[in-house]
Amino acid sequence: MxxxxxxxxxxxxxxxxxxxxxxxxxxxxxxxxxxxxxxxxxxxxxxxxxxxxxxxxxxxxxxxxxxxxxxxxxxxDVLFDEERKELSSFEYADLKALALKSAQDFLTLYQSIPDKDKSRVPVRTTFYGQIPRTAFEMYLHTKNVNDYYFGEIGVSTNNEGSILECRERGFAVLESQPDFLKNAVCLGSYNEEWSLRKVLRRFIWHDRIHAKAMYRMAVKTFGSHAVPNVFLFDI
Incomplete structure (x- = not known):
């Protein structure tokens, strides 16, 4: 393949x-x-x-x-060449389902953590500030890109509720807009190019980054059998 x-x-x-x-x-x-x-x-x-x-x-x-x-x-900040193309309704349905599965699985992983404020991960600073260390910090950071990602393509939403609920709500607002499947390329914050395809990819990608970090933290903090490997990472 x-x-x-x-x-x-x-x-x-x-x-x-x-x-x-x-x-x-x-x-x-x-x-x-x-x-x-x-x-x-x-x-x-x-x-x-x-x-x-x-x-x-x-x-x-x-x-x-x-x-x-x-x-x-x-x-x-990359926009794939493929992410400039229109979406069919079937492609959108498949990618939306995967983005919602990712949100649900992230929520399941988070809910399985025995103590959401405990972590053995050391303090470290990145380009966006101090790296999330606890399950709660990782979850909040991952959930709270919802309005940012949707906002980059002109969809006004918020981060209320669970990571799954706010993502579902964002998709509902998106789908109320005419011609959303045309996948228009928008110039967003910091002159970064965005499209609906990119938003769908970024949700799954961002979930995977922090789900992997959360799972590693949980294994280090609570032991290898304390939480389920929901995303089936090879760690």
Whole structure:
């Protein structure tokens, strides 16, 4: 199976996104290291989706983005070439379902944490401030991009309720707008280009980043069998 990848990098630091596995990604201090991690990420991603896993993978770089952002902390502003294309109703339904599954699974993982304010993760600062350390901080950070992501494509919503509830509400507002499937490219904050396809990808990608961090934190803090591996990460 071919994995079509977008390579975003700042110097040697790299993020590799799988264009045909929306939301799947790897990071590394070089492109080669990110590539090496990709088959494991895709196997985990396919198991999470309940899809069959192929016998082999072939990785192809189809787009490159040189960035000035802090790639090592997963800062990103790339818009995939594919994310400029219109969406069919079937594509939208599939991607929306996956974004909602991701939100539900993130909520399930969060709710399973025995103590949501306890963490053995050390303090660290990133481009957006101090890194979330506890389950509560990780959950709040992940949930609270809802109005930001939707707002970048002109959808006015909020972050009230659970991560699943606020995401569902955002999709409902989106779907009330005419021609939303045309996938218009919008110039959002910091002159970053956004589209509906990008918002869908960013939700799943952002969930995976912080679900992986939350699961690792929980294993380190509470033990390897204390919480379910809801996303089936290979950690």
């Amino acid at each position: 071919k994995i079509r990848c977008i390579w975003e990098h700042n110097g040697n630091d790299s993020i590799l996104y799988a264009e045909n596995f929306i939301g799947a990604f790897t990071r590394g201090s070089s492109k080669d290291l990110a590539i090496q991690k990709m088959p494991v990420e895709i196997k985990s991603y396919l198991m999470w989706k309940g899809s069959l896993i192929p016998d082999s993978f072939e990785i192809e770089i189809v787009q490159e983005k040189q960035s000035n952002l802090t790639i090592s902390d997963a800062d990103s």
